[in-house]
Amino acid sequence: MGFSTKVPQGAVEMSDEFNIIAKSYGIQNIASGVHRVLLIHPRLRRGPFFDLNPTKTKLQLEEAVALVNTLPNFKVIETTAVSTDRSTEKKRLWGEGRIERIIALKEKISATALMIDVDILQPKQQAELTTIFRVPIYDRYNIVLLIFKMFAKTKEAKLQIQLAEIPYIRQRLLSMYELRVDPSIFHFDTSEKSKSDRLEILRYREQHLRKCLKAAVEEKVNLRIGEARKNIRTVVAVVGYTNAGKSSLIKRLTKRNLYVEDRLFATLDTSLHVFRLPSGLPVLFADTIGFISNLPTQLLASFQATLNHVENADLLLHVEDVSNPDYLTQRDVVMKTLSVLKIRNELLNSMIRVGNKIDKLNQLPPNEPNTYFVSCADGRGFVELLTAIDKKVLKISGVTIRRLKLRPHSEAFSYLCKYSFLVGQPIPSEDNDYLLCNPIIALQLKANMVNVTSLEPMSDWTKFRWHLKLKCTNCGEEPEHWQYVIEKEKFNTPGSRGAVNILEKCKLCNRMNTLDIVKDSFRPYKNNNNYDELIKFDCRGLEPTDFDPRSEWRAIGTESGIVFENIDLTEKEWVDYDEKAAQPTEINEIHYRFVLCRKQ
Incomplete structure (x- = not known):
């Protein structure tokens, strides 16, 4: 019996309908053109999340600027922190007086877009702000999605980004019906198709993307990872805040010619790199997408498929940029993200923390248990780090202890002593020419x-x-x-x-x-x-x-x-x-x- 390779007509129509919806409600609709961006950080003055720390505000602004400037056609012209007594969930973030001052600043610098430094704006907020300022309004969610869209290269990364956009489209679609948002504000599609029809198209698209993503990840596991893991028991997942130097660390450890760029989200999916430790044990280093603060959980959920390597790893390396004054806050973000991923406690407890970029410091941070300070730029600290990784992997892999017959002054014996692989005192042979015995x-x-x-x-x-x-x-x-x-x-x-x-x-x-x-x-x-x-x-x-x-x-x-x-x-x-x-x-x-x- 033969099998048809034709795509069902209904599926084709569904795809066409989705493209119409995505063009109207999706992220690409607000991504066109070159933008001079005014970046505004809403600083809460009341409530459980109030923040009057000027240093923290400055660091948050710097991170938001780096996010926006990652996009080639976006340039932050001016930044400002504007206090608000209101919750960032309110329809209007600021009162009339502060809004007028923002409008004046926008006109002064000829800004063509505003970036509000919050995780995600509600459609009612975006509609209100767009009506007031008459320019495109961005938040962290759609800026990050734009970055992902622009720099995604692999099949899995592209599928994950398409999946992450679905909740964004659905939210904006519902706002038009439930909140009675004026369609002209966002240039929404004004066709006669009903709300239920459009939601069904989104549901079908989401289901289709999940199936494709699952198949793509399984294909990668079966072909590439499965092949690599035949004789390699241990996977070391490298995690950390975005731009902390995860890829640079793997490049320095493995001496591989990895793609490394000084920008946020330079790595958008998991890549695997085989490396042999000083003990001779092979391991797989898994390089993962970086984490970042103030991102909605649905965005992380879309990337959970390729973050399975973190969940199933045998050892975690948490890379931190200790030259960043806010690295402890970034650490909290990473640990909370790992908690969302439901990483098992024993993996978290055995995690090795790597303080990177010490070449930019005059003085090292205080010592902490299971922490190693390194510089991927000049190689400092890598001998100690590699020794620590090797010890952990030896313990995890349950390597059998062997008794070896070695001359006391041999290179092999010196190596075993140097890297602490001896588990007991050497026993001289009867003629005192050798130590231990041959297996x-x-x-x-x-x-x-x-x-x-x-x-x-x-x-x-x-x-x-x-x-x-x-x-x-x-x-x-x-x-x-x-x-x-x-x-x-x-x-x-x-x-x-x-x-x-x-x-x-x-x-x-x-x-x-x-x-x-x-x-x-x-x-x-x-x-x-x-x-x-x-x-x-x-x-x-x-x-x-x-x-x-x-x-x-x-x-x-x-x-x-x-x-x-x-x-x-x-x-x-x-x-x-x-x-x-x-x-x-x-x-x-x-x-x-x-x-x-x-x-x-």
């Missing part, structure tokens, strides 16, 4: 064997192909392909230090690694439904991570003593029939693991 790793098997025992390779075990996946313990590189090792096949190591079964150079760190099957270490598997050692490996820089039993095994009937040959365990199960004992035989529920053990 021997055993392959253990567990299987349910019905009416058979003594599972082993069919031919001479020294000629059997043991199919393994191997990881470089120096850098963590783990190729996807399988390798097989045969006990009888040996390769001479450089410097005539003997022969080994595997001798290879890591493609990532160029280290020469070896693996050797311990002589006479093979034992047939007889311990039914319990883990038991099959074979041991002497590992020098390599660690087996996976095993594939494949074919050419044999087992012995428990009662009959018949030898079953050519057992294929590729599918991790085998079934046959013991005719002599007149009973079925099978092997299933096969599991295996690699554990540290003694050589003998």
